[in-house]
Amino acid sequence: MKIAFSIAAMMSLTLATVSYPVMAGSYGAGIENSRWYLSESVFDCSLTHEVPRYGRAVFHHRAGEDLAFYLESDSQLMRPGEGRLVIEAPVWRPGVAPRALGAVYVESSNRPVTLDARRSMQLMTGLIAGMAPTVTRQAWYSDEAIRVILSNINFSRLLDGYRACVSGLLPVNYDQIKRSRIPFGAGSVALSPSDYxxxxxxxxYVQAxxxxxxxxxxxxxxxxxSRINNRALSEARANAVAAYLMERGIPAERLTVRSHGDQYPMSRRAADNRRTTIRLQRQGERPELQRADNGYAGDANG
Structure with missing residues (x-):
């Protein structure tokens, strides 16, 4: 029994000291230092993996957008160009065949690899299955291959929290909602169901x-x-929108309501100019970018 225990202890110690950077060109965490971190809010959810000596691997789901994945590194280790994406078995699961996911483009930036929703989900599915997604590309400084390997250790324990975060995301993000345009019919101040x-x-979004x-x-x-009638009509349109925003809970003191008549057309089409625009301003943003007389026609596209 003592001999058996000794052998088991040695095997455990061996596994505990296995780390993916076995070669000079391989970067990845081993069992003892594999860490995943969950960041969650109604604005975005992310799962971040620290890749020793390389940087970070991040699954990021922003409100109003699809899941994305990217590698992030402070040093440019991979040469720009076409690399390979493979779902491999970790070293402690020999005999499991790898699955190639095809080519991936490596850029010259601190985020050399970015994947769309479909491929990001393939990587996540591989991690859930206990596999190790790997990106391979020629090194920037030599002809050897650089391999960045994602460890599945400690990944699954964060999945429930991540999924709960994604289900609670807002339907839109700031970039999608910071400029909006409400169109109106000729002479009308009525709002449509799509406007509401x-x-x-x-x-x-503003309340969150x-x-x-x-x-x-x-x-x-x-x-x-006429100029007078147009000014009155534009005021009525702005007030109709502002009244609904206040009715739904935005305090009046956070609103700046203005009317411009026909002073700032956004195009030569009359229908495009019959509108009320809503723009959000965050703390620290330059107020002059929100002025109606400073490039306003471009901003009014929403």
């Missing part, structure tokens, strides 16, 4: 993001009426 849906998304300090609501018209 867009405004509800704005309210949902305390860094949004100002909501600009700007009414516009085409040039079919």
């Amino acid at each position: 849906e867009r405004l509800d998304l704005i309210v949902l 993001d305390p860094t949004v300090e100002r909501v600009f609501v700007d009414g516009h018209t085409d040039r079919s009426g």
Whole structure:
């Protein structure tokens, strides 16, 4: 029994000291130093893996977008160009055949590899199955191959938290919602069901993001009426939008409501100019970028 215990202890010690950087060109964590970290909020969810001597591997799911994966490194170790993506068996699972996922492009940046949702999910599925996704590309400084290997150790224990985070993400992110345009019919101030849906998304985001300090609501018209009538119509359109935003919970003190008549057309098409725009401003953003008389027509596209 003592001999058996000794052999088992030696095998355990051997596994504990196995680390993926077996060769000079391989980078990966072993059993003893494989770490995954979960970051969660209503704005984004991420699973980050520290790859010793290389950098980080990150699964990132931003609100309103699909899952993405990227490698991040402070040093440019891989030569830009076409690399290979493979789902391999870890060293402690010999005999399991690897699965090639095809070519992957390596860029010259601190994020040399970025994958779309489909391939990101393939990597995640491989990790769940106990495999080791691997990116291989020629080294920047020599002809040897650089291999970046993701360890599955400690990955699965964070899955429940990650999935709960993804299910709680907002339907949109700041870049998608910071500029919106509500169109109007000729002479109309009526909001449509799709307008209400867009405004509800704005309210949902503003209530979730305390860094949004100002909501600009700007009414516009085409040039079919008199200057006085157009100014009054644009004011009515802006007020219709602002009233709904306040009704849904945005405080009046966070709103800046303005009317411009036909002063700032965004195109030659009258229908494009019959609009109210909503723009969000976060703390620290330059207020001049939100002014109606500073490149406003471009901003009004939403």
